[in-house]
Amino acid sequence: xxxxxxxxxxxxxxxxxxxxxxxxxxxxxxxxxxxxxxxxxxxxxxxxxxxxxxxxxxxxxxxxxxxxxxxxxxxxxxxxxxxxxxxxxxxxxxxxxxxxxxxxxxxxxxxxxxxxxxxxxxxxxxxxxxxxxxxxxxxxxxxxxxxxxxxxxxxxxxxxxxxxxxxxxxxxxxxxxxxxxxxxxxxxxxxxxxxxxxxxxxxxxxxxxxxxxxxxxxxxxxxxxxxxxxxxxxxxxxxxxxxxxxxxxxxxxxxxxxxxxxxxxxxxxxxxxxxxxxxxxxxxxxxxxxxxxxxxxxxxxxxxxxxxxxxxxxxxxxxxxxxxxxxxxxxxxxxxxxxxxxxxxxxxxxxxxxxxxxxxxxxxxxxxxxxxxxxxxxxxxxxxxxxxxxxxxxxxxxxxxxxxxxxxxx
Amino acid sequence: xxxxxxxxxxxxxxxxxxxxxxxxxxxxxxxxxxxxxxxxxxxxxxxxxxxxxxxxxxxxxxxxxxxxxxxxxxxxxxxxxxxxxxxxxxxxxxxxxxxxxxxxxxxxxxxxxxxxxxxxxxxxxxxxxxxxxxxxxxxxxxxxxxxxxxxxxxxxxxxxxxxxxxxxxxxxxxxxxxxxxxxxxxxxxxxxxxxxxxxxxxxxxxxxxxxxxxxxxxxxxxxxxxxxxxxxxxxxxxxxxxxxxxxxxxxxxxxxxxxxxxxxxxxxxxxxxxxxxxxxxxxxxxxxxxxxxxxxxxxxxxxxxxxxxxxxxxxxxxxxxxxxxxxxxxxxxxxxxxxxxxxxxxx
Numbered sequence: 001x002x003x004x005x006x007x008x009x010x011x012x013x014x015x016x017x018x019x020x021x022x023x024x025x026x027x028x029x030x031x032x033x034x035x036x037x038x039x040x041x042x043x044x045x046x047x048x049x050x051x052x053x054x055x056x057x058x059x060x061x062x063x064x065x066x067x068x069x070x071x072x073x074x075x076x077x078x079x080x081x082x083x084x085x086x087x088x089x090x091x092x093x094x095x096x097x098x099x100x101x102x103x104x105x106x107x108x109x110x111x112x113x114x115x116x117x118x119x120x121x122x123x124x125x126x127x128x129x130x131x132x133x134x135x136x137x138x139x140x141x142x143x144x145x146x147x148x149x150x151x152x153x154x155x156x157x158x159x160x161x162x163x164x165x166x167x168x169x170x171x172x173x174x175x176x177x178x179x180x181x182x183x184x185x186x187x188x189x190x191x192x193x194x195x196x197x198x199x200x201x202x203x204x205x206x207x208x209x210x211x212x213x214x215x216x217x218x219x220x221x222x223x224x225x226x227x228x229x230x231x232x233x234x235x236x237x238x239x240x241x242x243x244x245x246x247x248x249x250x251x252x253x254x255x256x257x258x259x260x261x262x263x264x265x266x267x268x269x270x271x272x273x274x275x276x277x278x279x280x281x282x283x284x285x286x287x288x289x290x291x292x293x294x295x296x297x298x299x300x301x302x303x304x305x306x307x308x309x310x311x312x313x314x315x316x317x318x319x320x321x322x323x324x325x326x327x328x329x330x331x332x333x334x335x336x337x338x339x340x341x342x343x344x345x346x347x348x349x350x351x352x353x354x355x356x357x358x359x360x361x362x363x364x365x366x367x368x369x370x371x372x373x374x375x376x377x378x379x380x381x382x383x384x385x386x387x388x389x390x391x392x393x394x395x396x397x398x399x400x401x402x403x404x405x406x407x408x409x410x
Numbered sequence: 411x412x413x414x415x416x417x418x419x420x421x422x423x424x425x426x427x428x429x430x431x432x433x434x435x436x437x438x439x440x441x442x443x444x445x446x447x448x449x450x451x452x453x454x455x456x457x458x459x460x461x462x463x464x465x466x467x468x469x470x471x472x473x474x475x476x477x478x479x480x481x482x483x484x485x486x487x488x489x490x491x492x493x494x495x496x497x498x499x500x501x502x503x504x505x506x507x508x509x510x511x512x513x514x515x516x517x518x519x520x521x522x523x524x525x526x527x528x529x530x531x532x533x534x535x536x537x538x539x540x541x542x543x544x545x546x547x548x549x550x551x552x553x554x555x556x557x558x559x560x561x562x563x564x565x566x567x568x569x570x571x572x573x574x575x576x577x578x579x580x581x582x583x584x585x586x587x588x589x590x591x592x593x594x595x596x597x598x599x600x601x602x603x604x605x606x607x608x609x610x611x612x613x614x615x616x617x618x619x620x621x622x623x624x625x626x627x628x629x630x631x632x633x634x635x636x637x638x639x640x641x642x643x644x645x646x647x648x649x650x651x652x653x654x655x656x657x658x659x660x661x662x663x664x665x666x667x668x669x670x671x672x673x674x675x676x677x678x679x680x681x682x683x684x685x686x687x688x689x690x691x692x693x694x695x696x697x698x699x700x701x702x703x704x705x706x707x708x709x710x711x712x713x714x715x716x717x718x719x720x721x722x723x724x725x726x727x728x729x730x731x732x733x734x735x736x737x738x739x740x741x742x743x744x745x746x747x748x749x750x751x752x753x754x755x756x757x
Contacts, residue, residue, distance in 0.1 A: 269725055272692035273705045274740035277723060280471045280695075284450045285478060294693050304477060306500065311741030 011120040012094040014150040018118045029144035057266035066226045073369025082370045087384035089119040098176040101126035103226040107133045113379035123153040172386030200335035204237035210341025216250035218363025222338040225366040231335040235310040244320035252290030255297035264295045274311020327354040338365040433464035443482035469721035475502035480716040483507035489548035491664040507715040523671035531562040537600035539569040576607040591621035617651030627660040667712035678732035684711040
């Protein structure tokens with residue numbers, strides 16, 4: 001069996017032939033493959049889904065909806081526009097992409113730019129979700145065999161220096177989605193150019209003029225998609241003080257109704273414990289909260305405007321607020337905002353300054369398209385030009401290793 | 411109130427008395443003296459009379475200490491949690507009116523759990539900051555009291571404003587490989603840093619005198635290291651030349667006054683008689699069967715100055731009257747298009 005390093009060198013050698021493939025051939029194969037992976041009745045999905053449902057814990061409807069939210073905006077004209085961009089990898093060599101465990105299908109967001117740049121890539125799948133990436137690459141390779149040797153997805157134990165040190169040294173570029181430990185480890189490793197997508201969360205905004213019922217239906221979708229496990233999942237909603245109570249009640253109803261179409265996935269004890277603690281704390285503080293079954297959603301109206309990450313299980317806090325929310329603690333940890341009603345320019349600027357890179361109408365936050373630049377980073381350009389031999393880091397989060405630690409725990 | 415505190419103190423010191431009766435009195439005291447707790451009980455239709463069984467007293471989630479003042483009396487110490495390295499989270503505050511009760515708890519439990527029988531004063535190295543550096547740390551309060559009662563001349567604090575003084579710590583340890591046993595007080599993270607430094611130094615491993623002990627507490631507080639607390643304890647035994655019973659784990663938190671300890675060398679944790687624990691089903695808050703995982707709740711009589719019944723964010727399982735920690739409730743970690751800490755271990 002080939003080692004990841006040997007695989008990577010095989011990929012690197014394909015760069016010249018990759019550049020020779022016409023755009024229209026790549027586009028046709030991409031569209032055909034992606035369409036198959038968005039169709040739950042396709043042979044590809046019938047093969048993939050049992051394992052993917054097991055590893056992700058999502059419900060079947062939740063999996064299909066989630067994959068659709070990532071993939072539907074990457075079909076057809078949107079994909080064509082990306083593939084026709086001018087960035088091309090002119091030298092030989094490969095890039096390494098470290099994929100996250102969740103949400104599934106996130107490979108699409110780095111793969112299309114890599115195809116556009118004609119950049120050979122070795123994808124490292126997570127051991128927790130090792131299925132989607134190799135299945136997608138294999139399906140694409142069947143449709144356009146010239147791509148088969150340029151892309152591979154493999155899995156190894158994260159932190160295995162015997163595997164990673166030579167790979168990091170040889171890669172033109174490392175793109176990593178990961179928790180702080182992964183990003184910290186890569187930043188301290190001998191990596192050339194590193195593009196790091198650290199953990200983030202997303203928010204909602206219910207401003208003047210919003211219809212609470214309509215806003216709630218949209219926001220419920222942004223909360224429920226991928227069961228709150230994506231960086232574009234809404235954890236907290238800021239709402240006008242007058243609207244917040246009505247909106248909260250409407251959101252609780254919308255989450256309950258949505259649970260029929262998008263049933264919550266499998267929950268574990270830690271998630272249930274987190275949601276329970278959120279409810280208990282709300283009750284102790286005398287806050288208004290709504291919720292029935294623990295895994296179908298909890299809506300808490302919290303006058304304290306500070307952001308708290310959701311424990312999951314569709315738990316969300318509504319913060320009534322009249323002005324700019326306190327965001328300083330969350331700089332570079334916020335991804336997107338689902339917007340209902342009017343968002344004043346000052347508020348938008350505050351979110352942008354905190355690192356928010358996506359504003360979308362409520363209900364569309366997680367429905368990204370090919371033109372979305374996660375963190376403002378143009379991955380096609382990154383794949384095309386790599387490091388040029390210069391170590392560098394483009395990070396979407398502040399590395400935790402720069403922070404002080406005294407060692408006291410209580 | 412003074413009488414109740416005295417009765418609790420007597421129970422802690424002598425073990426004499428009726429825990430259930432004291433616990434009911436402490437729960438009623440919480441109802442009468444801690445406003446947010448009374449409101450919670452009232453909302454649940456539980457008056458003071460309904461708190462006769464401590465198990466029925468609502469357990470307060472530790473997160474409530476981040477936003478509410480839960481004090482039954484004027485505080486004489488204010489303890490704050492250190493937070494994690496991410497810095498974006500709120501910190502718990504424990505307004506403690508009875509620091510002497512805290513000292514009584516330490517006296518009643520620390521030596522028995524951590525020191526070989528018959529040990530008098532002994533040289534102590536602390537990798538926990540002293541109170542001059544961390545005045546609001548309950549762990550530092552505890553370490554200071556341990557120093558006061560157990561430290562022999564030559565004991566040292568190895569934490570400065572800038573962090574752990576690993577040079578001092580290593581020098582101190584290397585100078586004490588012969589003679590009387592020593593005690594090292596450390597957080598798990600501090601222990602990792604110490605072991606890394608020792609391992610990297612010329613001379614490497616050392617052999618501390620027989621009977622030496624390491625007191626280790628806490629996890630890595632948001633620091634993701636490529637190791638586990640269990641592995642750190644094994645490594646400590648190897649690198650410091652300690653016997654299998656030398657490392658004692660302590661489980662404590664800002665929100666509790668009392669602590670649980672492992673048996674020397676063990677992994678499972680045992681609470682003292684004045685702090686029973688239960689493992690609760692998150693869906694119902696009913697107690698789960700032995701061997702099933704759930705949320706850990708403690709009824710700490712020594713918390714009579716705030717609220718006694720505390721629902722933690724820790725998951726655990728009951729085993730033969732002890733508990734084993736199995737992780738944390740979701741919520742503390744920021745997720746989103748990323749690997750979780752758990753995933754890092756499995757990736």
